[in-house]
Amino acid sequence: xxxxxxxxxxxxxxxxxxxxxxxxxxxxxxxxxxxxxxxxxxxxxxxxxxxxxxxxxxxxxxxxxxxxxxxxxxxxxxxxxxxxxxxxxxxxxxxxxxxxxxxxxxxxxxxxxxxxxxxxxxxxxxxxxxxxxxxxxxxxxxxxxxxxxxxxxxxxxxxxxxxxxxxxxxxxxxxxxxxxxxxxxxxxxxxxxxxxxxxxxxxxxxxxxxxxxxxxxxxxxxxxxxxxxxxxxxxxxxxxxxxxxxxxxxxxxxxxx
Amino acid sequence: xxxxxxxxxxxxxxxxxxxxxxxxxxxxxxxxxxxxxxxxxxxxxxxxxxxxxxxxxxxxxxxxxxxxxxxxxxxxxxxxxxxxxxxxxxxxxxxxxxxxxxxxxxxxxxxxxxxxxxxxxxxxxxxxxxxxxxxxxxxxxxxxxxxxxxxxxxxxxxxxxxxxxxxxxxxxxxxxxxxxxxxxxxxxxxxxxxxxxxxxxxxxxxxxxxxxxxxxxxxxxxxxxxxxxxxxxxxxxxxxxxxxxxxxxxxxxxxxxxxxxxxxxxxxxxxxxxxxxxxxxxxxxxxxxxxxxxxxx
Numbered sequence: 002x003x004x005x006x007x008x009x010x011x012x013x014x015x016x017x018x019x020x021x022x023x024x025x026x027x028x029x030x031x032x033x034x035x036x037x038x039x040x041x042x043x044x045x046x047x048x049x050x051x052x053x054x055x056x057x058x059x060x061x062x063x064x065x066x067x068x069x070x071x072x073x074x075x076x077x078x079x080x081x082x083x084x085x086x087x088x089x090x091x092x093x094x095x096x097x098x099x100x101x102x103x104x105x106x107x108x109x110x111x112x113x114x115x116x117x118x119x120x121x122x123x124x125x126x127x128x129x130x131x132x133x134x135x136x137x138x139x140x141x142x143x144x145x146x147x148x149x150x151x152x153x154x155x156x157x158x159x160x161x162x163x164x165x166x167x168x169x170x171x172x173x174x175x176x177x178x179x180x181x182x183x184x185x186x187x188x189x190x191x192x193x194x195x196x197x198x199x200x201x202x203x204x205x206x207x208x209x210x211x212x213x214x215x216x217x218x219x220x221x222x223x224x225x226x227x228x229x230x231x232x233x234x235x236x237x238x239x240x241x242x243x244x245x246x247x248x249x250x251x252x253x254x255x256x257x258x
Numbered sequence: 259x260x261x262x263x264x265x266x267x268x269x270x271x272x273x274x275x276x277x278x279x280x281x282x283x284x285x286x287x288x289x290x291x292x293x294x295x296x297x298x299x300x301x302x303x304x305x306x307x308x309x310x311x312x313x314x315x316x317x318x319x320x321x322x323x324x325x326x327x328x329x330x331x332x333x334x335x336x337x338x339x340x341x342x343x344x345x346x347x348x349x350x351x352x353x354x355x356x357x358x359x360x361x362x363x364x365x366x367x368x369x370x371x372x373x374x375x376x377x378x379x380x381x382x383x384x385x386x387x388x389x390x391x392x393x394x395x396x397x398x399x400x401x402x403x404x405x406x407x408x409x410x411x412x413x414x415x416x417x418x419x420x421x422x423x424x425x426x427x428x429x430x431x432x433x434x435x436x437x438x439x440x441x442x443x444x445x446x447x448x449x450x451x452x453x454x455x456x457x458x459x460x461x462x463x464x465x466x467x468x469x470x471x472x473x474x475x476x477x478x479x480x481x482x483x484x485x486x487x488x489x490x491x492x493x494x495x496x497x498x499x500x501x502x503x504x505x506x507x508x509x510x511x512x513x514x515x516x517x518x519x520x521x522x523x524x525x526x527x528x529x530x531x532x533x534x535x536x537x538x539x540x541x542x543x544x545x546x547x548x549x550x551x552x553x554x555x
Contacts, residue, residue: 047266049266086425089351089352090352090353090354090423090424091349091352092337092347092349092352092354092355092358093333093336093337093340093341093347094340094341094342094347094349095336109341110333110336110341110342111329111330111333112328112329112330112331112333112334112336112337113328113329113330113333114327114328114329114337114354115268115269115270115329116268116352116354116420116424118266118267118268118269119265119267119268119270119421119424119425119426119429120423120424120425121265121266121425122263122264122265122425123264123265124264124265124266125266126266127266128268128269128329129329130329132329133328133329133330134329134330135329211262214264215264216262216263216264217262220262222425224423224424224425224430225351225423227419227422227423227424227430227433228351228353228419228423230422230433231353231418231419231422231423231433231435231436232415232416232419232436233433234433234434234435234436234437235411235415235416235418235419235436235437235440237437238415238436238437238438238440238441238478238482239411239415239440241478242289242411242440242441242444242474242475242478243293245471245474245475245478246289246290246293246297246471246474247293247297248470248474249467249468249470249471249474250293250294250297250298250302250467250471251297251298252297252298252299253299
């Protein structure tokens with residue numbers, strides 16, 4: 002029987018080899034990226050319709066003159082949020098939750114309205130102008146259905162990307178965090194425990210989430226938070242406008258013919 | 259929390275801008291037509307008819323623009339029918355889903371009132387239209403108009419809520435967009451009726467009332483623009499920076515000139531009468547353009 006699954010990505014183990022990106026592209030038959038120099042070893046740029054894994058190269062200046070730049074690498078991916086913003090706004094129900102509790106875009110249902118792209122707080126979803134649909138990581142749904150690990154986790158040579166049943170993988174993350182804290186790495190933290198009801202792709206980070214282009218826990222909010230204030234603001238405006246109309250259009254001493 | 263976004267822009271551009279513009283004017287025109295009929299004098303009936311006659315053709319453009327903007331235009335119907343179950347596809351907390359249904363239902367009201375206005379005005383001498391025209395003045399007709407006006411308010415306003423219900427910078431940082439688009443849509447609709455009433459003498463007797471209403475809508479719009487700029491907080495530079503200030507200038511001209519025309523008429527006496535409503539309409543378009551494009555830049 003299918004059970005909820007998860008990715009645990011440990012940035013302390015990532016060496017930036019991009020094997021995950023290559024395996025993802027190969028398994029999912031995603032197109033190559035155009036060759037261009039971006040001023041960094043990060044020549045993928047961002048997650049989009051053609052890049053479902055993206056190894057971020059975070060370069061930060063240090064005070065050491067011999068090593069002026071410190072690198073941190075992180076293999077980013079769709080977070081498959083428990084409370085998913087994309088799933089919430091999708092007007093066609095093209096975005097569904099699978100039996101593995103992951104978030105999946107049905108390509109034969111999506112009509113390319115791009116509301117999910119506006120909603121995703123992680124900038125994960127891209128628009129494929131060839132297919133006319135929104136696309137993102139499927140968590141290798143086809144592999145999961147055949148009891149195979151996702152391609153990226155299979156290819157990762159350092160075990161930076163771990164895959165497994167969600168409960169087990171969360172326990173693995175907690176143990177790893179405790180080990181790092183014992184070793185004195187007090188800045189290590191788990192990202193994805195609380196955000197959006199718990200992420201199915203969560204991370205062990207060594208800095209605040211914003212450094213990795215992830216919204217902080219306080220900023221990780223759902224689009225639907227603006228439904229009531231938005232409609233309420235419009236309703237109050239409608240009432241004021243109706244009163245304005247009454248004042249402007251009222252009869253002024255005119256009689257019925 | 260405003261000011262912290264790691265998102266990708268959805269790439270909503272010209273089709274969406276024009277859709278928001280026409281939806282605002284169409285919804286606003288229906289509301290104004292209804293208010294004139296409910297609260298105005300019998301001489302305002304011609305302007306009311308004009309409002310209903312404007313509303314429907316502008317609304318007809320909207321689904322075309324929406325469909326053209328889709329990556330898969332042939333699947334527009336997926337917004338209305340759940341492909342899996344065949345049941346209606348409706349999600350109350352998705353403004354896009356709600357909006358498509360609102361647009362569809364408003365289309366029904368707008369179409370009927372269009373026929374009624376054509377019949378009442380005698381523009382087409384078909385018996386069925388004459389009957390529809392007579393119903394407009396009845397209690398049933400007025401109740402129908404009021405329900406339609408609620409949908410009109412919705413269609414003019416929900417586009418702002420649609421932007422807000424996202425995680426995009428600017429759009430999701432403020433609650434004002436629904437009200438702002440509504441006020442601006444009403445102002446644009448009043449300007450549109452004023453522009454067209456110059457061709458019809460019987461409708462132009464309402465021009466004074468329409469100009470007064472437009473001033474109120476513009477004041478409401480200016481208050482909401484101020485609230486918008488206050489509420490976006492940390493990302494204000496995104497909407498005001500760079501070349502966007504030029505579009506805000508167009509918005510200001512479109513809102514301030516009608517007010518100057520009322521309170522300092524000598525300053526704009528030289529302008530031909532069509533200029534003021536035309537500036538209002540350009541301002542309504544510019545407001546939507548600056549909000550849609552600056553947030554995605």
